[in-house]
Amino acid sequence: MVGHKFCEKLLAKDIKNEFEIIVFGEETHRAYDRVHLTEYFSGKSVEDLSLSAPDWYASNQIKLYLDDAVIEIDKFKRVITSAGGIELTYDFLVLATGSAAFVPTVPGTDKFGVFVYRTIDDLELITSFAYKAKKAAVIGGGLLGLEAAKAMMDLDLETHVVEFADRLMPRQLDESGSEFLKSKLEHLGIKVHLHKNTSSISGKEKVDGLEFKDNSQLEVDMVVISAGIKPRDELAKECGLRTGPRGGIIVNNKLQTSDPCIYAIGECALFQGMIYGLVAPGYEMADIVASQLTGTDKEFTDFDMSTKLKLLGVDVASFGDAMGMDNECKTVVFEDKIRGIYKRLNVSMDGKFLLGGILVGDASAYNMLLQTYKNSMLLPSDIEEIFMKVDRTNGNKNAGAGVSALPDSALICSCESVSKGAICCAVKDYGITDLNGIKKVTKAGTGCGGCIPMVKDIINEALKQQGKSVKTIICAHFEYSRQELFDLIKVHAIKTFDEALDKFGQGAGCEVCKPALASILASAWNDFILKQATIQDTNDRYLANIQKGGTYSVVPRIPAGEITPEKLIVIGQIAQKYNLYCKITGGQRIDMFGAHIHELPYIWEELIAAGFESGHAYGKSVRTVKSCVGSTWCRFGLHDSVGFAIEIENRYKGLRSPHKLKSAVSGCVRECAEAQSKDFGLIATEKGWNLFVCGNGGSKPQHAQLLASDIDEKLCIKYIDRFLMFYIKTAEPLTRTSTWLNKLEGGIEYLKEVIVDDSLSIGEKLEQEMQLLIDAYQCEWKETVNNPEIRKRFSHFVNSSEPDPTIKFREERGQKLPEDWKIAVDG
Amino acid sequence: MENITLQETENLKWFKACNIEDIPADGGACVKYKDLQIAIFHFARRGKWFATQNLCPHRFQMALSRGMLGEVDGEPKLACPFHKKTFSLETGKCLDDEEYLIETYPVKIEAGAVYIEIEQ
Numbered sequence: 001m002v003g004h005k006f007c008e009k010l011l012a013k014d015i016k017n018e019f020e021i022i023v024f025g026e027e028t029h030r031a032y033d034r035v036h037l038t039e040y041f042s043g044k045s046v047e048d049l050s051l052s053a054p055d056w057y058a059s060n061q062i063k064l065y066l067d068d069a070v071i072e073i074d075k076f077k078r079v080i081t082s083a084g085g086i087e088l089t090y091d092f093l094v095l096a097t098g099s100a101a102f103v104p105t106v107p108g109t110d111k112f113g114v115f116v117y118r119t120i121d122d123l124e125l126i127t128s129f130a131y132k133a134k135k136a137a138v139i140g141g142g143l144l145g146l147e148a149a150k151a152m153m154d155l156d157l158e159t160h161v162v163e164f165a166d167r168l169m170p171r172q173l174d175e176s177g178s179e180f181l182k183s184k185l186e187h188l189g190i191k192v193h194l195h196k197n198t199s200s201i202s203g204k205e206k207v208d209g210l211e212f213k214d215n216s217q218l219e220v221d222m223v224v225i226s227a228g229i230k231p232r233d234e235l236a237k238e239c240g241l242r243t244g245p246r247g248g249i250i251v252n253n254k255l256q257t258s259d260p261c262i263y264a265i266g267e268c269a270l271f272q273g274m275i276y277g278l279v280a281p282g283y284e285m286a287d288i289v290a291s292q293l294t295g296t297d298k299e300f301t302d303f304d305m306s307t308k309l310k311l312l313g314v315d316v317a318s319f320g321d322a323m324g325m326d327n328e329c330k331t332v333v334f335e336d337k338i339r340g341i342y343k344r345l346n347v348s349m350d351g352k353f354l355l356g357g358i359l360v361g362d363a364s365a366y367n368m369l370l371q372t373y374k375n376s377m378l379l380p381s382d383i384e385e386i387f388m389k390v391d392r393t394n395g396n397k398n399a400g401a402g403v404s405a406l407p408d409s410a411l412i413c414s415c416e417s418v419s420k421g422a423i424c425c426a427v428k429d430y431g432i433t434d435l436n437g438i439k440k441v442t443k444a445g446t447g448c449g450g451c452i453p454m455v456k457d458i459i460n461e462a463l464k465q466q467g468k469s470v471k472t473i474i475c476a477h478f479e480y481s482r483q484e485l486f487d488l489i490k491v492h493a494i495k496t497f498d499e500a501l502d503k504f505g506q507g508a509g510c511e512v513c514k515p516a517l518a519s520i521l522a523s524a525w526n527d528f529i530l531k532q533a534t535i536q537d538t539n540d541r542y543l544a545n546i547q548k549g550g551t552y553s554v555v556p557r558i559p560a561g562e563i564t565p566e567k568l569i570v571i572g573q574i575a576q577k578y579n580l581y582c583k584i585t586g587g588q589r590i591d592m593f594g595a596h597i598h599e600l601p602y603i604w605e606e607l608i609a610a611g612f613e614s615g616h617a618y619g620k621s622v623r624t625v626k627s628c629v630g631s632t633w634c635r636f637g638l639h640d641s642v643g644f645a646i647e648i649e650n651r652y653k654g655l656r657s658p659h660k661l662k663s664a665v666s667g668c669v670r671e672c673a674e675a676q677s678k679d680f681g682l683i684a685t686e687k688g689w690n691l692f693v694c695g696n697g698g699s700k701p702q703h704a705q706l707l708a709s710d711i712d713e714k715l716c717i718k719y720i721d722r723f724l725m726f727y728i729k730t731a732e733p734l735t736r737t738s739t740w741l742n743k744l745e746g747g748i749e750y751l752k753e754v755i756v757d758d759s760l761s762i763g764e765k766l767e768q769e770m771q772l773l774i775d776a777y778q779c780e781w782k783e784t785v786n787n788p789e790i791r792k793r794f795s796h797f798v799n800s801s802e803p804d805p806t807i808k809f810r811e812e813r814g815q816k817l818p819e820d821w822k823i824a825v826d827g
Numbered sequence: 828m829e830n831i832t833l834q835e836t837e838n839l840k841w842f843k844a845c846n847i848e849d850i851p852a853d854g855g856a857c858v859k860y861k862d863l864q865i866a867i868f869h870f871a872r873r874g875k876w877f878a879t880q881n882l883c884p885h886r887f888q889m890a891l892s893r894g895m896l897g898e899v900d901g902e903p904k905l906a907c908p909f910h911k912k913t914f915s916l917e918t919g920k921c922l923d924d925e926e927y928l929i930e931t932y933p934v935k936i937e938a939g940a941v942y943i944e945i946e947q
Contacts, residue, residue, distance in 0.1 A: 510897030
């Protein structure tokens with residue numbers, strides 16, 4: 001990460017284009033985000049974690065050698081040799097070799113089933129082994145150890161954490177803080193063993209347990225060692241650079257090693273006897289070396305090691321002089337054993353300045369406290385009132401109220417060294433209004449992400465100062481957000497577009513607000529949509545999908561993709577009779593193309609007679625619930641995925657929403673139905689089902705996230721009811737669930753609170769509203785074919801019964817296809 | 828594809844296209860006149876009637892009559908169902924892309940029937 005950051009910084013600073021950059025990496029992957037490595041277990045891929053696009057190096061003229069470590073440095077000739085035999089001379093050499101896992105000298109670390117937790121390769125090894133394991137021990141109760149413990153939990157293992165010291169996270173937490181964290185972890189099912197000195201790892205070839213110095217034992221079938229880091233200084237040592245007695249390449253405040261042409265940055269560098277094992281100081285070092293090389297004199301001084309993280313959903317933060325060891329100080333402590341919140345602030349003897357502190361269970365005040373400490377801001381006299389209060393509503397409000405008090409020089413994003421002034425500047429001078437824009441322009445929030453709530457507050461504050469309001473409206477005809485309009489329509493019992501326009505809008509509407517209102521009205525009442533045909537979008541208006549040439553395609557519902565031979569024959573006969581092109585869709589059903597508009601009611605009459613219903617392929621609505629074959633046939637299947645998928649598809653069929661909804665049910669972890677790419681998906685587990693939400697295929701693929709695990713079918717339905725209704729009520733028009741979640745303040749954690757914990761107490765209401773919609777379901781094609789007035793609209797001409805004479809087909813691979821459309825060359 | 832661009836001639840005639848109930852309120856439908864396809868729209872919210880060519884000039888699709896009516900800054904417009912190109916119903920100008928222009932026709936309502944003025 002630090003090496004990659006150095007390349008970025010040097011590219012930015014090397015205006016004269018003086019440098020040729022060559023990068024050697026030992027791993028097979030491009031530089032990736034190690035801070036969020038555990039997310040690999042919750043479904044992120046190597047590519048997701050990657051810090052750059054595949055062509056980033058090439059497009060910046062950087063030569064990149066992967067899987068090719070430098071094995072020799074000749075500092076006199078200034079030549080390096082790589083494992084792959086490449087020999088190169090250098091003007092400057094930057095060592096960003098990082099660190100390896102520190103493996104204590106305990107017998108048995110070489111046994112099968114013992115791992116370290118450091119690289120993606122480690123994670124891959126762990127994952128493939130964990131499949132067969134039940135109980136895992138993590139040696140090390142520090143930051144990395146707890147990260148590893150989370151990974152073990154994600155892999156569904158009984159998890160034990162073994163720590164040598166008498167408390168968890170000994171570098172960051174005091175004893176009380178550790179106690180609070182421990183009880184939180186135990187509540188989550190992690191067993192914590194403190195003050196345990198591992199004497200050996202037992203087992204024949206394969207690990208079967210741990211033995212401790214106090215003669216106690218722990219039976220496990222897998223061990224992950226995460227007991228600290230060991231700087232990768234072997235290369236430096238071999239070529240004669242000075243290293244520390246306990247490892248680390250010694251550097252001065254310019255980050256030069258004992259050879260001034262060789263620099264060392266990141267976790268391999270030893271500065272004033274200290275290794276800086278966090279990403280922010282590493283980035284700072286990268287910046288300093290890039291500055292040195294491009295002629296700016298910048299020096300490294302000691303770096304603030306404050307951290308805030310979420311470990312297994314528990315906030316933990318420490319900043320400044322956390323233990324109150326370096327200064328004489330007074331201590332203010334707040335404890336809430338019911339909610340598991342511990343806060344400790346160390347204040348100067350005169351009570352004026354904050355020196356450091358610890359937060360466990362609720363770190364919402366962290367950013368504000370850190371800024372108060374770093375900027376030596378005067379503390380108010382009622383310190384408890386301001387900093388100790390538990391904010392029940394929104395964790396960020398404390399920070400929000402305070403950002404205006406910060407000076408422009410306040411460092412907000414320490415990973416990227418972005419100040420408050422720089423963010424405000426981007427808003428004012430570049431007209432940026434959202435977090436993504438700020439990320440692009442300033443890079444703030446792109447490192448560990450801990451500052452994001454504060455960045456958002458600063459953006460909003462800066463916008464407010466300019467007199468801009470932050471609001472998304474539907475269009476010029478309705479100055480409301482979709483959520484507001486939805487509520488208005490429900491409360492005022494509005495049933496038609498015209499009523500809504502008269503009451504809440506202006507003008508005559510347009511192609512943006514009409515379909516948006518049509519969707520809201522359908523989601524609110526589930527009325528027959530063709531009662532207001534002219535506000536429906538293209539496809540909804542004729543309950544079919546318009547295709548090239550102006551013909552339509554027809555998709556009957558085939559719940560979960562299960563279909564009888566009789567029904568298959570009917571589809572074949574109809575396709576033959578109306579000469580329709582046939583294709584299997586991605587959602588396990590059959591699409592028939594090339595129907596003339598006037599044929600649609602006749603086709604549907606026949607489909608309905610054979611027992612088919614509308615498949616809503618034309619609507620922003622529930623499409624299909626794809627399924628794998630499940631336990632009924634498959635030798636790996638755990639539950640009946642087809643049966644459950646049919647139940648779900650029939651429950652939500654016809655449900656209209658801000659955008660289309662796709663779902664899938666997989667009968668085991670092999671995930672043949674691809675449920676993790678759907679808006680909502682289920683995967684069978686030994687104990688029940690895992691419910692995933694907000695996945696997406698399409699142009700911006702996104703893995704679905706786990707909403708609840710090991711739940712029974714009844715609970716699945718309950719949570720899906722709540723989830724869908726919450727989405728339907730709050731999303732902007734044409735926003736898929738994935739984008740909606742990305743924009744949702746608090747993300748998946750907040751969504752879990754609302755859906756699973758019912759933190760807003762709306763769960764029951766959402767379920768009732770969903771039930772109303774489900775009860776109101778009717779097949780809209782059945783209503784259409786039985787309504788002569790509406791049937792009349794299915795005709796190309798109103799003054800002739802002949803079809804559109806301009807429609808032409810050609811033939812290919814034995815089926816008809818539309819004539820390709822003409823593209824106007826000169827207008 | 829037939830060339831349906833009309834030329835200005837002095838020989839114009841009102842053609843009875845359909846009855847008013849054939850056109851949905853705030854929507855449109857297509858009529859056939861010889862080899863010509865004409866889209867007729869009833870802008871019910873403003874009490875106005877419009878007629879245009881049925882062919883969308885963007886991808887040459889006979890589809891404008893199935894488009895959606897709307898208004899921008901008071902100007903009545905129509906959005907093609909294929910790619911949402913919008914056209915002024917008064918001038919025929921494409922509002923998103925000045926390359927495109929569609930033909931418009933005068934419309935009158937008499938005794939429950941819709942008439943379009945057209946070249947003979």
